[in-house]
Amino acid sequence: MTSDGTVGKALEVLDQVAAYGRPVRFSELLAASPFPKPTLYRFLQTLTNQRMLAYDPDRQTYSPGVRLVRLAHAAWEQSTLAPIARPHIDALSAAVGETVHLAQLDHAQVLYIDKRNANKPVQMFSQAGKVGPAYCTGVGKVMLAFCDPAVIAAVIEQQSFHRFTAATLTTPAALRTELSAIRANGYGFDREEHEPGIICIAMPILSDGGRVLGALSVTSTTSRTNLAGLESYVPILQDTASKIARDAQSWSFPDHDAKEPTGR
Amino acid sequence: MTSDGTVGKALEVLDQVAAYGRPVRFSELLAASPFPKPTLYRFLQTLTNQRMLAYDPDRQTYSPGVRLVRLAHAAWEQSTLAPIARPHIDALSAAVGETVHLAQLDHAQVLYIDKRNANKPVQMFSQAGKVGPAYCTGVGKVMLAFCDPAVIAAVIEQQSFHRFTAATLTTPAALRTELSAIRANGYGFDREEHEPGIICIAMPILSDGGRVLGALSVTSTTSRTNLAGLESYVPILQDTASKIARDAQSWSFPDHDAKEPTGR
DNA sequence: CACCTTGGTTTCATTATATGAAACTAGGTT
DNA sequence: AACCTAGTTTCATATAATGAAACCAAGGTG
Secondary structure (H helix, E strand, O other): OOOOHHHHHHHHHHHHHHHOOOOEEHHHHHHHOOOOHHHHHHHHHHHHHOOOEEEEOOOOEEEEOOHHHHHHHHHHHHHOOHHHHHHHHHHHHHHHOOEEEEEEEEOOEEEEEEEEOOOOOOOOOOOOOOEEEOOOOHHHHHHHHOOOHHHHHHHHHHOOOOOOOOOOOOOHHHHHHHHHHHHHHOOEEEEOOOOOOEEEEEEEEEOOOOOEEEEEEEEEEOOOOOHHHHHOOHHHHHHHHHHHHHHHHHOOOOOOOOOOOOOO | OOOOHHHHHHHHHHHHHHHOOOOEEHHHHHHHOOOOHHHHHHHHHHHHHOOOEEEEOOOOEEEEOOHHHHHHHHHHHHHOOHHHHHHHHHHHHHHHOOEEEEEEEEOOEEEEEEEEOOOOOOOOOOOOOOEEEOOOOHHHHHHHHOOOHHHHHHHHHHOOOOOOOOOOOOOHHHHHHHHHHHHHHOOEEEEOOOOOOEEEEEEEEEOOOOOEEEEEEEEEEOOOOOHHHHHOOHHHHHHHHHHHHHHHHHOOOOOOOOOOOOOO
8 A cells, every 4th residue: 555556656756855845865865765776767768757846957856846736736626625715715705814724634744725815915835735734733732633543543653743832732641631622622822832922813614515625714813812813713614614515516517618628 | 859768758647647627537538648548557557556557446537746846846946947047036016016927948938936916815737837839928939039049939839829819929920029029138028928907028048148037027907007107117128037037147156054854 | 127238447367567585887085 | 097876778677567357237128
């Protein structure tokens, strides 16, 4: 399961390159790679040919390639809540005037899908596409809380439980207690667990069947407000979440436009 | 060259799925695929396993997967002009109050990397990651104009020269004439060639060595202004482009933070 | 109800492809 | 000149991809 065939391995390499937040040399990759030298070399060549990686001949470094940007555009539009949620997020953002996040669960991580920065013009991708830990973010905990017990167990298994702040939950037991509280409440908080001074309230987006579709959150700072202050957003958050869930359900892709694939 | 090995073929399938703007069934893909049934089937399985594709068991459809969004984030931050250009684009957008695009050339197509919508809050990905034709967009023609003659020939070869409007340049000859004019001027226009009523002025972003790094454009409508009106933006566009080029040059990724790959 | 058709999945012998030890090359260093 | 180090190429071998054919499961349809 860990690696299906040649393409699985190639994608592993792609991930590895992407994980360094900077252009990276062959030798660096080799040192950290399970693959022998020529194998890794050929993978890099293939991926570069395919524009999945970009190669800088001067510095002899690899970085993720532009073809990914093109593909991700399609993924974002078709396989995420973002396009459906957009108008609702806009409304929410305008109403609360704070930073709003939309997230989904990917693997065992939180994937941020969209964002509204009340003040500044929004910075694309700069947040969308970013990943975060599930055990110490508002959206992460809220989504996890409403997952299948089996899924919860599997995800908890994969958390690092790294201590970011004094408030970080650093044990599976503590997290499980928190998850029960969230299930009882219907929503959750981030109590400076990831970054000091940063707090948020998070609301799950649940389908009729109770399946977790995603989550949204309103973030602020301890200098501007407190948990009780954030709690006043509960009604509008619930309203927004249920509207998104409704739209997601009805829009089961009813043919859309039935258009042919875009020619080359 | 057209397909290197197994991963090349798998990525071809991935592209095919992305090309439909909607979830797509196995049989549809099969009909349009060069691969025999079981081969295609296995590719789809592998890609789904790898979260490069998402499979909806109810509707039995495939669509691009969320892993792409994560990877694209890295690509966008490392392999495009966007992060460098961001502050300059912000300033430009604020100054002109019109829609601003940042684009790069990918393969033979224009890839939009960033965008500012003067009025509305920016819609992520909704434009970034989008592709457009090179022969009938302002940014496309401007970038092409300053490419190597060999590259120009190759790119022209691949254009469809589909007529979108009455003003669309529909022959290689017409396009080549236009490119010479752009080289002479230093910038170019879109004279409703792609969409009626939509005009723009585009400026190339050139390195010291004269290499094309990308292009930016200011878009408006014929109801609000005309080509002469757009031409008044030339100074600020030139200024912005040269600033971006300068920053791109100096920031040759000087170690950044030399951080280790982010643990799973 | 039996029969077909269409869309999706599995088998398995064959073949092509990926693999990686080792050899090689090109720049730097001592 | 001898000697590293980082990157690239060779080639016999093992492994993994391939695709014809068979199979299965739903919907039709006579």
